[in-house]
Amino acid sequence: xxxxxxxxxxxxxxxxxxxxxxxxxxxxxxxxxxxxxxxxxxxxxxxxxxxxxxxxxxxxxxxxxxxxxxxxxxxxxxxxxxxxxxxxxxxxxxxxxxxxxxxxxxxxxxxxxxxxxxxxxxxxxxxxxxxxxxxxxxxxxxxxxxxxxxxxxxxxxxxxxxxxxxxxxxxxxxxxxxxxxxxxxxxxxxxxxxxxxxxxxxxxxxxxxxxxxxxxxxxxxxx
Amino acid sequence: xxxxxxxxxxxxxxxxxxxxxxxxxxxxxxxxxxxxxxxxxxxxxxxxxxxxxxxxxxxxxxxxxxxxxxxxxxxxxxxxxxxxxxxxxxxxxxxxxxxxxxxxxxxxxxxxxxxxxxxxxxxxxxxxxxxxxxxxxxxxxxxxxxxxxxxxxxxxxxxxxxxxxxxxxxxxxxxxxxxxxxxxxxxxxxxxxxxxxxxxxxxxxxxxxxxxxxxxxxxxxxxxxxxxxxxxxxxxxxxxxxxx
Numbered sequence: 001x002x003x004x005x006x007x008x009x010x011x012x013x014x015x016x017x018x019x020x021x022x023x024x025x026x027x028x029x030x031x032x033x034x035x036x037x038x039x040x041x042x043x044x045x046x047x048x049x050x051x052x053x054x055x056x057x058x059x060x061x062x063x064x065x066x067x068x069x070x071x072x073x074x075x076x077x078x079x080x081x082x083x084x085x086x087x088x089x090x091x092x093x094x095x096x097x098x099x100x101x102x103x104x105x106x107x108x109x110x111x112x113x114x115x116x117x118x119x120x121x122x123x124x125x126x127x128x129x130x131x132x133x134x135x136x137x138x139x140x141x142x143x144x145x146x147x148x149x150x151x152x153x154x155x156x157x158x159x160x161x162x163x164x165x166x167x168x169x170x171x172x173x174x175x176x177x178x179x180x181x182x183x184x185x186x187x188x189x190x191x192x193x194x195x196x197x198x199x200x201x202x203x204x205x206x207x208x209x210x211x212x213x214x215x216x217x218x219x220x221x222x223x
Numbered sequence: 224x225x226x227x228x229x230x231x232x233x234x235x236x237x238x239x240x241x242x243x244x245x246x247x248x249x250x251x252x253x254x255x256x257x258x259x260x261x262x263x264x265x266x267x268x269x270x271x272x273x274x275x276x277x278x279x280x281x282x283x284x285x286x287x288x289x290x291x292x293x294x295x296x297x298x299x300x301x302x303x304x305x306x307x308x309x310x311x312x313x314x315x316x317x318x319x320x321x322x323x324x325x326x327x328x329x330x331x332x333x334x335x336x337x338x339x340x341x342x343x344x345x346x347x348x349x350x351x352x353x354x355x356x357x358x359x360x361x362x363x364x365x366x367x368x369x370x371x372x373x374x375x376x377x378x379x380x381x382x383x384x385x386x387x388x389x390x391x392x393x394x395x396x397x398x399x400x401x402x403x404x405x406x407x408x409x410x411x412x413x414x415x416x417x418x419x420x421x422x423x424x425x426x427x428x429x430x431x432x433x434x435x436x437x438x439x440x441x442x443x444x445x446x447x448x449x450x451x452x453x454x455x456x457x458x459x460x461x462x463x464x465x466x467x
Binding site: 151155156157165168169171172173175176204207208211215218219221222 | 291340343344346347349350353354357360362363366367370371373374375377378381
């Protein structure tokens with residue numbers, strides 16, 4: 001990976017994070033929305049403490065996957081065709097743009113996971129297990145979701161129903177990540193090895209990264 | 224628009240009807256299963272439908288990859304045709320599985336890994352078909368769909384091996400597995416015959432759907448390139464020579 005590539009990627013990442021700092025979309029809209037969802041579930045299914053302790057980790061991951069899609073695709077909603085064209089005309093490597101956008105989403109998703117994790121512990125009285133594996137699982141889930149969301153947003157691009165279509169594409173394709181994350185922590189809780197699940201998530205992340213980088217140029221040509 | 228020889232071909236209809244009839248006769252001729260009774264006959268459609276789902280989505284992946292390599296729209300049409308057929312047969316496999324499950328397991332649906340992942344695969348390819356409807360630009364549509372067609376194929380091995388990786392209610396693979404199948408010879412032969420008939424039906428459906436897709440593309444190109452009525456065409460210029 002050349003210095004130019006890294007510089008271009010980091011420029012895009014900085015741009016996306018700056019845009020987030022100005023709009024506060026993730027911090028002030030998506031994050032509270034996710035916390036409200038965690039608050040609503042017990043009201044719907046009952047506030048029995050042992051039940052909430054049991055379903056807490058699963059609810060956390062479902063909320064992360066569904067609301068994380070909103071974070072990963074936020075650029076589809078906010079970027080206009082003219083803005084995309086302008087970035088393309090600057091001559092930046094499309095793969096660097098993809099990596100830069102995905103990395104910005106990754107950082108935001110990581111913050112989202114940590115804050116929502118704290119909310120889950122507080123509301124559901126969950127005792128997190130596997131302190132050694134948990135950081136890896138959080139990082140891999142955030143990486144996979146950001147790579148997938150950025151790829152899907154690139155595929156749909158300026159489609160008329162982009163806002164509805166991207167979640168339809170991302171949600172089912174994120175199932176290996178959801179399974180990997182929940183099962184890795186469940187395996188630790190049951191005293192089994194979680195290596196195979198972490199490995200599954202790593203493979204999915206690598207495949208998505210390769211698919212995203214390889215398809216970046218053809219997708220830019222169609223935007 | 225000229226009518227080509229393909230547009231009037233009738234053999235696909237004959238193959239589809241013959242395959243359907245053959246499956247029906249074969250599945251009704253074989254003796255019912257000792258344990259499941261008449262209900263087991265559903266398997267002669269359910270299993271081939273599930274097989275076609277794998278085959279169709281696999282072909283979509285290969286055709287998508289070929290489009291990205293060759294940039295020839297014929298591969299895009301093949302990917303589309305196969306995905307549509309795959310969605311239909313995945314839906315059929317799920318529906319028949321539910322009909323079988325109610326009297327056998329006591330519920331229409333259970334959170335078995337194979338069932339859940341098959342439903343997810345169904346939605347992934349519905350998303351693929353929805354993506355194709357977002358633009359009329361042939362090359363743009365083909366390129367975007369091809370990338371998704373390749374990425375979406377990750378689901379296929381996940382669905383197939385889910386019964387091996389996670390224990391659930393759904394039985395392990397009966398035909399596509401390392402060991403020889405463990406079932407009665409008559410049942411196995413009928414099942415293989417049904418699978419072969421459904422595969423022939425798939426080929427015939429592909430032929431007709433590709434033909435239709437080719438016509439669709441032609442209409443789209445004709446609409447995009449034809450010169451429509453020009454604004455102000457109905458207005459006539461004043462006759463300057465007569466001073467009017």
